[in-house]
Amino acid sequence: xxxxxxxxxxxxxxxxxxxxxxxxxxxxxxxxxxxxxxxxxxxxxxxxxxxxxxxxxxxxxxxxxxxxxxxxxxxxxxxxxxxxxxxxxxxxxxxxxxxxxxxxxxxxxxxxxxxxxxxxxxxxxxxxxxxxxxxxxxxxxxxxxxxxxxxxxxxxxxxxxxxxxxxxxxxxxxxxxxxxxxxxxxxxxxxxxxxxxxxxxxxxxxxxxxxxxxxxxxxxxxxxxxxxxxxxxxxxxxxxxxxxxxxxxxxxxxxxxxxxxxxxxxxxxxxxxxxxxxxxxxxxxxxxxxxxxxxxxxxxxxxxxxxxxxxxxxxxxxxxxxxxxxxxxxxxxxxxxxxxxxxxxxxxxxxxxxxxxxxxxxxxxxxxxxxxxxxxxxxxxxxxxxxxxxxxxxxxxxxxxxxxxxxxxxxxxxxxxxxxxxxxxxxxxxxxxxxxxxxxxxxxxxxxxxxxxxxxxxxxxxxxxxxxxxxxxxxxxxxxxxxxxxxxxxxxxxxx
Numbered sequence: 409x410x411x412x413x414x415x416x417x418x419x420x421x422x423x424x425x426x427x428x429x430x431x432x433x434x435x436x437x438x439x440x441x442x443x444x445x446x447x448x449x450x451x452x453x454x455x456x457x458x459x460x461x462x463x464x465x466x467x468x469x470x471x472x473x474x475x476x477x478x479x480x481x482x483x484x485x486x487x488x489x490x491x492x493x494x495x496x497x498x499x500x501x502x503x504x505x506x507x508x509x510x511x512x513x514x515x516x517x518x519x520x521x522x523x524x525x526x527x528x529x530x531x532x533x534x535x536x537x538x539x540x541x542x543x544x545x546x547x548x549x550x551x552x553x554x555x556x557x558x559x560x561x562x563x564x565x566x567x568x569x570x571x572x573x574x575x576x577x578x579x580x581x582x583x584x585x586x587x588x589x590x591x592x593x594x595x596x597x598x599x600x601x602x603x604x605x606x607x608x609x610x611x612x613x614x615x616x617x618x619x620x621x622x623x624x625x626x627x628x629x630x631x632x633x634x635x636x637x638x639x640x641x642x643x644x645x646x647x648x649x650x651x652x653x654x655x656x657x658x659x660x661x662x663x664x665x666x667x668x669x670x671x672x673x674x675x676x677x678x679x680x681x682x683x684x685x686x687x688x689x690x691x692x693x694x695x696x697x698x699x700x701x702x703x704x705x706x707x708x709x710x711x712x713x714x715x716x717x718x719x720x721x722x723x724x725x726x727x728x729x730x731x732x733x734x735x736x737x738x739x740x741x742x743x744x745x746x747x748x749x750x751x752x753x754x755x756x757x758x759x760x761x762x763x764x765x766x767x768x769x770x771x772x773x774x775x776x777x778x779x780x781x782x783x784x785x786x787x788x789x790x791x792x793x794x795x796x797x798x799x800x801x802x803x804x805x806x807x808x809x810x811x812x813x814x815x816x817x818x819x820x821x822x823x824x825x826x827x828x829x830x831x832x833x834x835x836x837x838x839x840x841x842x843x844x845x846x847x848x849x850x851x852x853x854x855x856x857x858x859x860x861x862x863x864x865x866x867x868x869x870x871x872x873x874x875x876x877x878x879x880x881x882x883x884x885x886x887x888x889x890x891x892x893x894x895x896x897x898x899x900x901x902x903x904x
Contacts, residue, residue, distance in 0.1 A: 425887025576894025578702030585694030604686035
């Protein structure tokens, strides 16, 4: 795998980590040297964060309203007045590694029960050579049970040890893409690229019953649909009732972050399970096979390939996946940390952006600046905001506690008021999370509803342990050149 160890691109790998650690060093050193300066910095930082919480929650509410409106629509019925929708075929990629047949069967059953016609759905199930024995068993069971359900089921096996790859979802998807391309050209030569819409799902993804009808409607009605990806609401709720409290808070926190992004389509990248045009995938020659964050990178591949003429259309229907799990409470927390670190590894996109924008002179400078700034600011805030607010923010006050300066005397009260106002977002999240819960399983006790509310008191702790720390970890690793590999999220469900 090629990496940039020297020159400007290597600098951009180091830049996010340098910015984070520079901020911490500044806050620590100047808390003792010039505590008043740091107090002013903390107050301004917290005020900006309060402003951000307020406007971010406004966008969350707007997305939440659109979400509930979309759920009530019969999207398959709306397709009746769009004749060209009858030509659309959906191709669903399901890369898998060591998942059980039960999990895969649950996903396939949800696809079978979707409102969109099964005879226009092609399933691609991609296993890994490192798990070939189990995958061979699964392919037999899948073929027996679902072989006559869909238009076609394609099985692929990704060899291990290929050069220029990171073993993981991206390299598996890349292999699947090329193999599926061969099958389609051979068995469906009359099927045009523009007729095919791809959904790249985690293998535990349960799509809403109207998902593919809604996706088809969007694909047939948005301008230039082959220059557009389609991002649904990601819920990590398949096993949410049996997950640990910090995992639940982390899962809903990710969903609310995505809500905020869906309401601002101009900022939106693709994340986790989502959909895109087959034509775009063929144009960029499929997913990169040497990165960890393939779900967001594929958007930037298309953005650069089409010289900035590519976007993401929000989908306000959900796809639900498993929250991370472990055999014990401790293992669940470790799995959560690793998942957050893998998502934070999206910082690896910065040198790719810088290099791509430098080479492409046709993309407007302002658009380049917006993407670079949003990416740097988002990663910086992810790593620093919780620690500054809940930890470092109180250090200069302790150092300057004997100072009679008016700013020093008023700062504790000011910061306390800001934090109390910011907690409004926590109460809003707690309330909205209840509306996103699936039906409570019979084996889960009724009082768990109360736990679902009280768990949000853990937000400051989870904000640091599973927000800042994994983001700092990821950015520090990239800064030092200790590149992260792909870590598979463990799927484990408690049966009723």
